[in-house]
Amino acid sequence: MTGEQSGDREDGVTRRLVIGTGAGLAAAGxxxxxxxxxxxxxxxxxxxxxxxxxxxxxxxxxxxxxxxxxxxxxxxxxxxxxxxxxxxxxxxxxxxxxxxxxxxxxxxxxxxxxxxxxxxxxxxxxxxxLADGDDLHPMQQAFIDHDALQCGYCTPGQIMSAVACVRAGLATDRASIREFMSGNICRCGAYVGIVAAIEAAATSEQG
Structure with a gap:
């Protein structure tokens, strides 16, 4: 197979050059x-x-x-x-x-x-x-206390949405919490713990 057939052209415009340039643009934003x-x-x-x-x-x-x-x-x-x-x-x-x-x-x-x-x-x-030095935000602590995570990949986004849910006054019941949090997916299925953590944090803030 010749260089031109494999995508490596002799005029300097090669597949590797195109791919490399694209990667550079993505990395150097x-x-x-x-x-x-x-x-x-x-x-x-x-x-x-x-x-x-x-x-x-x-x-x-x-x-x-x-x-x-x-x-x-x-x-x-x-x-x-x-x-x-x-x-x-x-x-x-x-x-x-x-x-x-x-x-x-x-x-x-x-x-x-x-x-x-x-x-x-x-x-x-x-x-x-969110944390104040070594002191965790109440929502972070609630996620730990209620085992509201497994792999942890989605947890930062879950906690940020959960904090917003409580601040907006929408953590009034489980149905409302689930509705607000519906845009955050947990592939591990830790939803029961997530809802419980939000309920606990909301109660603590109100108290």
């Missing part, structure tokens, strides 16, 4: 720029220029960052790949499983479907931002 004092300055990674770069400032778990971001980058990829905030998990990447749920200005969103550019000037809270 963000870079940083300098902000006034008080903002976090991050090391500038290798960047493939796309011509679609936007500048934004955002707060993640109380820390302010200044970034230049590919306009197509998702908030989830920005958090995980650029800021190394790995609590939000990439499950379905289609907004159907809830594993990537974070709070954007206090409201739960699936970060895989939220453009990073939409977070400009806004506050983001992930599972890492």
């Amino acid at each position: 963000t870079m940083t720029w300098h902000l006034p004092a008080g903002a976090q300055e991050l090391e500038r990674p290798f960047v493939v220029e796309t011509g679609n770069v936007v500048r934004l400032t955002l707060e993640v778990n109380g820390e302010v960052f200044g970034l230049e971001v590919d306009s197509r980058a998702s908030l989830l990829d920005l958090l995980r790949e650029r800021l190394h905030v790995t609590g939000p998990k990439k499950g379905c990447d289609h907004g159907q499983c809830g594993a990537c749920t974070v709070h954007l200005d206090g409201r739960p969103v699936v970060s895989c479907l939220t453009l990073a550019a939409k977070a400009d000037g806004r506050a983001i809270t992930t599972i890492e931002g």
Whole structure:
């Protein structure tokens, strides 16, 4: 089989080049720029220029960052790949499983479907931002107390949605909790413990 038949062309445009370029674009969605004092300055990674770069400032778990971001980058990829905030998990990447749920200005969103550019000037809270030092958030503790997890992959998103459920005053009964949490899938089937944990946390907050 010749090089051209196998996809390796002599003019320099090869299958490997195309695949490599695509991978580079996916991996290099963000870079940083300098902000006034008080903002976090991050090391500038290798960047493939796309011509679609936007500048934004955002707060993640109380820390302010200044970034230049590919306009197509998702908030989830920005958090995980650029800021190394790995609590939000990439499950379905289609907004159907809830594993990537974070709070954007206090409201739960699936970060895989939220453009990073939409977070400009806004506050983001992930599972890492719930605890107060070594003191767990009441919802985190409730998940432990009620065995509301098995593999733990969906747990960060479950807890972020659960906190939002209680804050919204919708954890009034099991049916309401199940309805609010319906966008968060647990493949291990820990739903009984999840509902019990939310009920306990809601009761504790009300008390």
